[in-house]
Amino acid sequence: MLLNLLVLNVFIMFCSWLLVTYNQRAGLVDVAWSFSIALNVIIAAWVMETAPLLVRVFLGVFSGIWFLRLTWHLLRRYANETKEDTRYANMRRAMGSYQHLGFLAFFMFQAGLVVLFSYPMLELLSIPVQQWNDWTPYAVLIAGLIMLLALIGESTADQQLYRFKLDPQNRGRTLDRGLWKYSRHPNYFFEWLHWFAYPVLGLAAGVYGLWLYPLLMWLFLYYITGIPFSEQQALAHRGDNYKDYQRRTSMFIPWPPKE
Structure with a gap:
């Protein structure tokens, strides 16, 4: 396969x-x-x-x-x-x-x-079926809730950014409303959250190695493909506007902004 x-x-x-x-x-x-x-x-x-x-x-x-x-x-x-x-x-x-x-x-x-x-x-x-224990339905439920929360969060963040970019008046400005008020990268945060569903599900089968994947995704997003490039591009195109946003807003985990 x-x-x-x-x-x-x-x-x-x-x-x-x-x-x-x-x-x-x-x-x-x-x-x-x-x-x-x-x-x-x-x-x-x-x-x-x-x-x-x-x-x-x-x-x-x-x-x-x-x-x-x-x-x-x-x-x-x-x-x-x-x-x-x-x-x-x-x-x-x-x-x-x-x-x-x-x-x-x-x-x-x-x-x-x-x-x-x-x-x-x-x-x-x-x-195999024999390896899954009686807690499997509960593990599926918890994993489903994690994935549903992540899906709603990332879909909302993506849609908010998409609509913001459609307006020509927002050129050179930074979206700081909705989920983007609490995180500079809420879409990446919910992408990362989604990967917790699989190790949680694996607990019902005695599989623990899948906890590596949330860590792996965090490393990719935080240090390699996601946040570094996005931050670099935002600073290049929006300058002081984005610097002010950086000072006020959490980089990754949603958190109330600084005054």
């Missing part, structure tokens, strides 16, 4: 790379990444009959909805962009004449990351 899904991911990323080679907008990789995880989880939940039906339905439906919603949000953002995302534009300039091969390697690397971040769901789906 893992090998088959990897082949599927490589195919999706290769097709995306072909399109990006044509339109010069590599931000499509984010859309393909999220969509690939959604497909991985939905297919695995449908095909793998090892885990209890309740667990299979929960992961297939809830995780599938999570990543499909994220795919739709990223695709909407991608469709509204008039130029290439700054991250990938910088990569393109750095790679110069080798950009086509460079982006091909990058897209194939993303296919591997899809497997990495699909692993918690695949691991849970591979645990």
Whole structure:
């Protein structure tokens, strides 16, 4: 199953790379990444009959909805962009004449990351029925509540930012209302919260290694792909306006702003 899904991911990323080679907008990789995880989880939940039906339905439906919603949000953002995302534009300039091969390697690397971040769901789906204890329904309920809270929070944050950016009068200004009043990155916070659902569910089967994933996602968001770049871009485009926002507002965990 893992090998088959990897082949599927490589195919999706290769097709995306072909399109990006044509339109010069590599931000499509984010859309393909999220969509690939959604497909991985939905297919695995449908095909793998090892885990209890309740667990299979929960992961297939809830995780599938999570990543499909994220795919739709990223695709909407991608469709509204008039130029290439700054991250990938910088990569393109750095790679110069080798950009086509460079982006091909990058897209194939993303296919591997899809497997990495699909692993918690695949691991849970591979645990036999006999290993799950009587607390499984309660673990599913708690994991469902975590995922529902994260889904509502991230959807709300994304929609608030999307509407804010649609208004030309907000150019050069920082959104500091709604959830963005309490965190500079509420969308990342709720993305991180979502990953706690899987280790909580794993407790019902005696699986504890999945607690690594909230830590891994926090490291990615806090130090690698999420917050550092977002903060750098915000300071470059909004200057003092964003510095004032930084002084008042929690970086990650929602918290009442400073006066």
